[in-house]
Amino acid sequence: MVSKLKQAMENGKFVITSEIGPPKGTDLEKMYHHIDLLKDKVDALNVTDHQSSVMRFPSIGGCLAIQELGGEPVLQLTCRDRNRIALQAELLLAYSKGIKNVLCLTGDAVPVGDHSQAKGIFDLDSVQLLHGVRQLEEGIDFGGNKLEGAVQFCAGATVTPEAEPIEPQLIKFEKKVAAGAEFFQTQAIYDLERFAKFMEFARQFPVKILAGIVLLSSAKMAQFMNDHVPGIFVPQELIDEMAAAPKGKALKKGIEIAGRTIAALKKESLCDGVHIMAINREEVVPEILAVAGL
């Protein structure tokens, strides 16, 4: 069985993915609720892998829950916590359980998280991990040994279209493509003109690009992201628009902005789909999609 996400992308559908952040602990009720709410509204759901280096229920556990409910999971796999042996084992397990999509990430730095004294592994980087996935597909492990039963994945990666300086980022993007990335989910983008410039570059390559949509929940959050989150540029007009929202209506405004951004991306065929990150507010994703007319 091939990946449904891959099929959707190949069929030229404007693809929608979103993500689930697993809980810190074993109470899975909310996670199941979010999966249930989103699984039929999107083409695939990522499960974050100890995002921001905060220890949580594992990505693979979330992916299995999505499978259980009949959804299409994307395993986020970072190089932060596992050496090349553990990364391969995770891929073997995922494949054996029917998980068909993997997003290969370097991972956030350990000191930014909630176990700031832990050892950061980074035995591999994201480009090497992508290469490794392709090698496992050939039936050969990273040590050059033959596998009893190979894997097959639709492999993706990330890119930051607003990185500064941009050229090293674009060079790395090309390396990820060469290493076998089939699709990219981008860091949040808000300025479509600037994004269009990135897309001009990205369109030279045979890969699908899903634009990152991060829900703005308040003017303060928008300003914070602009000032402090690497590779995110929020235009002043949007920050002002958020600030002008009546009291208690900021989130609604954020939903509207996200929805109309998605609609514009689709209308102008700027990219191949979107990846919606509604960090801790998964339940509003259907509203965003409704505003986008999807």
Add this chain to the structure above:
Amino acid sequence: MKSLTKQKPFDEVIQLSDQLNRVFLIGCGTCATMTKTGGINEVQAMKKSLQDEGKLVTGWVVLPMACDEMTAELLNENKKAVQDAQCIIVMACALGVQRINLYLPLPVIPALDTLFIGMEKSPGHFFEACAQCGQCILGETAGICPLTACHKGLLNGPCGGTDKGKCEVDPEKDCAFTLIYERLKEQGRLDLMRKYHPPKNYQVIPRPRESRLL
């Protein structure tokens, strides 16, 4: 090249030397003097603090270079005071501590934490230049080591945390890949940045690392 150290909290030194009340104190005239963590002034201050805690300091010395083989002879010159002690408190980097440990049967107690082996970039500003990985890639990275200059030791380019040329872990620190990129660009060698670096061999010399020249 200097071994960068900082003093351990005094309480930790006291706890490590619990029940060992007669102490011989050693400082180092090289790195620990420069960093003001184990030079003559710090050794004298430590002597006083230990005495205030009720310890007997049988003697002290600031070795010219605690990690050097000469240390054996110099310790010999202080034989009497050393023999009177129950432990040696060492205000040198961990190389000095281990050097002394080779020569004396007494417990050695470090009074410093060793941070890294650093190179001076500008006066007083040290950075870790090399992680001694055993397979140098400086020839492809514009002479800047991504294993030490990049927080994550990445080889194939910047992570998503890079921000306006700075590193995700500390906005005061440069992102290694911005430095590498700028330098390669200047040299007209950006092609090197496009080159795929395969996974690194982290076992060139498996630990414990040893090398016998003779």
